[in-house]
Amino acid sequence: MRELTYLEAVREAMSQEMRQNEDVFILGEDIGVYGGAFGVTRGMIEEFGPERIRNTPISEAAISGTAVGAALTGMRPILELQFSDFMTIAMDNMVNQAAKIRYMYGGKGKVPMVLRTPAGSGTGAAAQHSQSLEAWMAHVPGLKVVQPSTAYDAKGLLKAAIDEDNPVIFYEHKLCYKTTSDVPEELYSIPLGKADIKREGSDVTIVATAIMVHKALEAAAKLEEQEISVEVIDPRTLVPLDTETIIESVKKTGRLVVVHEAVKRGGFGGEIASTIAESEAFDYLDAPIMRLGGKAVPIPYNPELEKSAIPGVDDIVAAVKETLNRH
Amino acid sequence: MAKEIFMPKLSSTMQVGTLLQWYKNEGDSVDVGEPLFEIMTDKINIEVESYEEGILLKKYFEEDEEVPINHVVGYIGEAGEPVPDAPPGESGGSQKADDISDSRQAQVEDLTEQGISETSAQQETADANGKKLRATPAARRIAREENITLSEVSGSGPNGRIHQADVMSFASTEQPVKATPLAQKVAAAEGVDLQGIKGSGANGKIKRTDVENAIPPDASPATTTAKRVKMEGIRKVVAQRMLQSKTTAPHVTLTTEVDMSQAISLRKQLLEPIEQQTGYRVSYTEIIMKAVAFSLKQHPHINVSLEGNEIVYKDEINLGLAVAVDNGLIVPVIQHVDQKGLSALTADCKRLGIAARDNKVKPQEMSGGTFTVSNLGMYAIDAFTPVINQPESAILGVGRINEKPVGVNGAIELRPMMVLSLSFDHRVIDGAPAAAFLTELKEVLEQPIKLLV
Amino acid sequence: MTQLTNIPAHLKKTDLTHLLKQMWQIRFFEEKVDEFFAKGMIHGTTHLAVGQEASAVGSIAVLQERDKITSTHRGHGHCIAKGAEVNRMMAELFGRTTGYCKGKGGSMHIADVDKGNLGANGIVGGGFAIATGAALTSQMKNEGYVVLCFFGDGASNEGSFHEALNLASIWKLPVVFVCENNQYGMSGPAKEMMNVEDVAKRAAAYGVPGKVVDGNDVFDVMNGVGEAVERARNGEGPSIIEAKTYRWKGHSKSDAKKYRTREEEQEWRAKDPIARLRDALIGEGLLTEESAAEIKAAAKKEIEDSVEFSKASPMPTIEDLMEDIYA
Secondary structure, X not given: OOEEEXXXXXXXXXHHHHHHOOOEEEEEOOOOOOOOOOOOOOOHHHHHHHHHEEEOOOOHHHHHHHHHHHHHOOOEEEEEOOOHHHHHHHHHHHHHHHOXXXXXXXXXXXXXXXXXXXXXXXXXXXXXXXXXXXXXHHOOOOOEEEOOOOHHHHHHHHHHHHHOOOOEEEEEEHHHOOOEEEOOOOOOOOOOOOOEEEEOOOOEEEEEOXXXXXXXXXXXXXXXXXXXXXXXXXXXXXXXXXXXXHHHHHHHHOOEEEEEEEEOOOOHHHHHHHHHHHOHHHHHOOOOOEEEEEOOOOOOOOHHHHHHXXXXXXXXXXXXXXXXXXX | OOEEEEOOOOOOOOXXXXXEEEOOOOOOEEOOOOEEEEEEOOOOEEEEEOOOOEEEEEEOOOOOOXXXXXXXXXXXXXXXXXXXXXXXXXXXXXXXXOOOOHHHHHHHXXXXXXXXXXXXHOOOOEOOOOOEOOEOHHHHHHHHHXXXXXXXXXXXXXXXXXXXXXXXXXXXXXXXXXXXXXXXXXXXXXXXXXXXXXXXXXXHOEOHHHHHHHOOHHHOOOOOOOOOOOOOOHHHHHHHHHHHHHHHOOEEEEEEEEEOHHHHHHHHHHHXXXXXXXXXXXXXXXXXXXXXXXXXXXXXXXXXXXXXXXXXXXXXXXXXXXXXXXXXXXXXXXXXXXXXXHHHHHHHHHHXXXXXXXXXXXXXXXXXXXXEEEEOOOOOOOOXXXXXXXXXXXXXXXXXXXXXXXXXXXXXXXXXXXXEEEEEEOOOOOHHHHHHHHHHHHHXXXXXXXXXX | OOOOOOOXXXXXXXXXXXXXXXXXXXXXXXXHHHHHHHHOOOOOOOOOOOOOHHHHHHHHHOOOOOOEEEOOOOOHHHHHHOOOOHHHHHHHHOOOOOOOOOOOOOHHHOOEHHHOEOOOOOOOOOHHHHHHHHHHHHHHOOOOOOEEEEEEOHHHHOHHHHXXXXXXXXXXXXXXXXXXXXXXXXXXXXXXXXXXXXXXXXXXXXXXXXXXXXXXXXHHHHHHHHHHHHHHHOOOOOEEEEEEOOOOOOOOOOOOOOOOOHHHHHHHHOOOHHHHHHHHHHHOOOOOHHHHHHHHHXXXXXXXXXXXXXXXXXXXXXXXXXXXXXX
């Protein structure tokens, strides 16, 4: 198998799907000859033309609503928002329209659209271009929320998201774009709602999302040297959430550390921790659940400050050891 | 000021509790969380722990006396504190001023209720010094499973938090025998070795009765040869309930004979798949219960109970399963039998059967029954007249399966026959509907394929 | 009373009586709803379009069956004009399972996707981008339909109006934006809330035609919208048609109408769009007094029957709560 970057995997999933499904098209700002803010759609306008790689004005409210309208009438649009921070300007269409139409209309009408958008810090883009706001969307009934961490997952999950008859928010972490993994050439689908055990272990379960999956794996490797066996689970989709895999893992290890880049306060880690506290895994917990998340502060510009605003590998190592009473 | 000890309300139906034994004498010092006395309710026996510390100043009731819920049983306080000579009645009563409005009174009662639930929740949550005990859920689970008193385990975690590993290492070292102070005294007086006595109290704690039962016959001081055992615990409850049922409900018992050929072959086919799924072997009891639930659904007039002047048609089918235990009979209830498949039913029946024999059935697992099945098929019993388990209105007695010659299409064949005996309360159920129900049940068992319809 | 514009020559007698009947249906539907709200038999809130019947009926009269509409919170009239069954509409307001949304949408979310009504909308300005997206589907799939987007004077101050107008104009999408200017956005008089007299003038900013019509003159509405629909169908892009009209009732059921005068209301009542159409048809000899009375009576009976239908319809059960939600 060949290796692809995460960015190439996203592009490949879209291109392959567009070759076989005329209803799929992309709209977004600067996605044409420019190739998108992060270059994800680079080269696509040459293959598919400006009709299907639709460069839009800077109008997040209009393009998100247009995607909803097109989806409602038979297309399968992929909307690219340049930064997930701009969700605020597309929020009404996602939350009040896309998420609710099927239910509000008594089951008629469907909105098969994917909103793809890069999230996360680490690029020095500071407060308005570095956030991780996935918990907002996960809170709204009617939106599916996907957060792939690897190239392999990105391709398979994007295919599943495009095939989904309901709106999907697809978060791509900017620092994941350059990561590589083995990616099959053919198009394949990874079901939404199936977590992936990225590393098996027996002492502590870490549930991590997006870039934190990579940091958790790094931490797990360090901890192995100290004879601590860590299981790393990537939920891959927040909605639907594969609670079963997480519960089974915690029943096995008795310890849970949840890590995400998003601000800890009100973050999705609280949902995972509560799920465990309410589940049958509770009786197997042998230490308090630990949550690691971003500090409650806008992401700063200075690179050292930026790094310290979110969990790092050492923080994860320390948290795992704390749950084990090892210092 | 001296603190009241009162009879806790442990279930929604509990009105009085019977004091089974005191663990403390007047003048003894008591710690928070220490067992004070044992009571019996209409459902369970339970140790009541203190949530005050001090000296036990007064006991108003002796063993075997019945005390209404919320009534003061005694006082704890400092030595020499004055307490009333006679039982003051309901808890909080002496503090009630005449001008307290009804709503205030209700608040007081509410608070008392909270106090009670905290008391029961305090089991295993306080250490020997009465401090909140810190233990992880996993440690608590293991302690529960292994009958270990957490307060005796020392924790290795922060602030003394007990972890799973602490409980496990505690379990692997031998522990001293646990016995109530009274049991220890009796054992010392009678020269009985506490080692080797199986305790019937909470966490296997040895109680006075356990010691008395263990006294060898020749050591008994009794002068007559007849053994006399005091009615208490479950025995006493069974006695009361049987008398109540037989004296209030006019019992009629119908019997019918069932050809079990097809039920037997059904069970054979189900044995392996159910065992693979649940680890348990399906027995005739479960097949009969399934058929009973099916037939009750068709005959809602049987699934009733009499409440005051009203016949209540139950919308759930929850079947009691009579289980013989050492000193009596208890009836755990399997919920929603009509909605369960045979493997779920098998798992439930076996689990509750085992729990019943181990005296571990929870009160909520013994309530809500709408009909009971009593199976004596393991003995050489054909038919019997079971006593209705009130407030239910009917009970099914199941006899053994026995090969008998029966006429089949003009020829005599040997068939596995079983007698079903249905006792019902004639106040609320008439003969014809009862007969129709029993007939349906017979037909379902003879052609169990009907269960699929 | 002001005379109506000349009757469009291509209209047959049956078309004309149909227009009158639909306007009566709307009038009676709204009056009935008002009555039941007053009696407390319908709950929630509702926005009535009494007095605005001509703009709904006239706009939709020029559409083909395949054409689509997006509607507003004041949408019962659009819905009836687009051919919805009044039984199912009334049942929706009664919260019954036979309603268009199975009792889950209520007054503000009635949709009839099969008949091309993409839905009323509880968000002011929520329909602009959805209509634009539906028009994009028509263009991309060559489906030939036109989308009619109803909106009010108040919604034209929403950002989504401007974003969607810009997007639809640069892509020359087959969408017609029909402003029903009923003079007030809730309590806000249009003349105080914008610095132009006509919403139609805003069309100039997007290089599209903008035209004002008499919203209480069904034929004037038909002529104006008809021309814009024709243009859209020919691939010449969007237009704005502004129908000046007036809502007789308050904004919603809790409106004391303190912001306007009795005199003003009487002035507009004198321009009753239904009476004007009726008189014109009788004046032209196309209708007798008797047949006009029959049409009115038939419309009234249909609405009364719809109430009976609704009362006899089942309420949803608690089990229905989680139906049609997928995430």
